[in-house]
Amino acid sequence: MQRVSNVTDEELLVQVSNAFEAAFGCQPGAVAFAPGRVNLLGEHTDYTGGLAMPMPLNLGVAVAVGPGSEPGLVEFVSETLSETDRRRADDPPAGRWSDYMLGCLQAVASEEIARDGCHCAVSATLPVGAGLSSSAAVEVATLRAANALLGREDEPGELARIALKVENDYVGVPCGIMDQVAASAGVPGLALLLDTRTLDVSPIRLPYNHHFVVVHSGVSHRLALDAYSERVAECARAASELGVADLGELSLEDLGRAIGLAEPLGRRVRHVVTENERVRAGVADLEAGAAAAFGRRMIESHLSQRDDFEVSIARVDALVDGAMRSGALGARLTGGGFGGAIVALVRDVHLDAFCASIRAGFPEARVLAVA
Structure with missing residues (x-):
């Protein structure tokens, strides 16, 4: 993968850690990255039980999380958007950028954030609105960071299913599961043959030269x-x-x-x-x-x-x-x-x-x- 952004994945993780520390005065408890994707073939087939061929990109989203300052309070900072947000742990969706992250935290850490609160920072090299699955990358990165903070294992298929449920049921976007699978199971430099009915994934090599x-x-x-x-x-x-x-x-x-x-x-x-x-x-x-x-x-x-x-x-x-x-x-x-x-x-x-x-x-x- 040749990179158009000059920020590597590792640098993005450092960047989000620094944003977290600048906003909250302490280091994060966990950080995680998830890539965006480009779809080579198979469009509008994932919500119809069909086949798709996404390819993860070396552009993505990094999320940092840690315990908060008040029970039930979730404080967000977006280094990319230069914005902050404050939400209650059980808030419904509000049509804001933090919905994607809050929905994921509710899905996997509702008891913990009700007890401890949560601080959360996000940085991205992936543009919003470009059709490269920025929302799924935010979801998967948030789930990975939350699981790491709580000492839980990640399984790509389960991450994809949770992220899809958040986007469908909490955010309210009726998408299929291709984006979430690409963000959770993909490897940059390889395409994926995805059967959206079974979630079977096979790597596909790209053409030489x-x-x-x-x-x-x-x-x-x-x-x-x-x-x-x-x-x-x-x-x-x-x-x-x-x-x-x-x-x-x-x-x-x-x-x-x-x-x-x-x-x-x-x-x-x-x-x-x-x-x-x-x-x-x-x-x-x-x-x-x-x-x-x-x-x-x-x-x-x-x-x-x-x-x-x-x-x-x-x-x-x-x-x-x-x-x-x-x-x-x-x-x-x-x-x-x-x-x-x-x-x-x-x-x-x-x-x-x-x-x-x-x-x-x-x-x-x-x-x-x-x-």
Whole structure:
């Protein structure tokens, strides 16, 4: 992983420890890191029991925790946002950045923070609203730090399930589990084949002499929760009408049945089914070293997100087109959509020219990571 941020994971842990000490006058009891992720293929499949191919990044979130100064009081400081917050241990969500952390503390340490209170600091190299799973990284880092403080063992699958429950039930975002699995089980430099129905994870090696480049479009997707929730509901409704528990049960042979569904349900089904097939084919491409074929899957995935799932926007489409004109083998929207980032597959010999072309052609865009 080539790093665009000049802060290493280890430096970020020192940074959050220093922020904790500056805010609370003592050293933290525990610190932990969790990475963000870019999704190479398999978008909007994780809440439908499908397949995905996320890849952890060397951009992430560090959290420091320690006992507080008052029973039941949780005090937060964000070194990244230069903000503080104070919450009661049993507070409901309040639509603030501390919700993600407080929900995790309630999930694993409610008795301890009711008795002792809690101090908590967070630092990040991962941008918010870029579609790189900053929320899951915050959740997993908070859970890891809390468990370390309490002397408990971490198990990646359990961390992912707890983090998902916090995001679904406490924060109120109806996402799937891909982001939490990538943050808890991923290894930078390797992609993951994730079956979201079973949570089986297999490492996938990246193509030799090629790079995946993550580029922020300049448009945050934070205001798109209603549209995202609508897609989740549409997929659930389509599954019900087709008589399956989730769309991940369907194959290409089932697409004929989806034609009779009222629009846009048929197109939503087509995206999920074909996207699962693209993940399967993409794994075979990477195992065979067929980078150009994988790039074509990425383009197919973007077109499906644009036309069948309708989660792209004009600026992202233009950035994907610009990436292809700049020499990428493939490019696609990554993350929930409605803004955020793209990921492009680029030969290493073209990397510098590609990044220069993107910066020149899209001044509002920003290269975030190169893997």
